[in-house]
Amino acid sequence: MTYAEDDEQPLDPAMERVRRKMIRLMVISIGIMMIGLLAVLFAIIYKIGSSSEDKQSSADSTSAAEQTSSQIELSSGETLVSSRVSGSRLILEIESAQSDRRFVFIDTQTGEVLHILQVR
DSSP: OOOOGOOOOOOOOHHHHHOOOOOHHHHHHHHHHHHHHHHHHHHHHHHHHHHHHHHHHHHHHHHHHHHHHOOOOTTTOOEEEEEEETEEEEEEEEEEESOOOEHHHHHHEEEEEEEEEEEO
């Protein structure tokens, strides 16, 4: 048994309406999917572009920070326990021989000592 186009009967009007609605829904859903895909691609391109600008601005701020330097003198018996960076601040934790601790807050942009916190 072979299939021939001559044997195909035309659809009745109700089925033809259903077929047209299905095609219309398919075209609408494909359009929405394409718009969503383009939105995702544009978001990815935007993120890549903005991250390269952020790297450039951080490189500029790093070069400015490298130009300024500051020194903190540790007396005998003092040791640097830890250091942390929070935003544009560097926090140094220094312990003395008597187990006293002090925290030194430094601005990384200017190298200026902002605050010294003594903990006994």
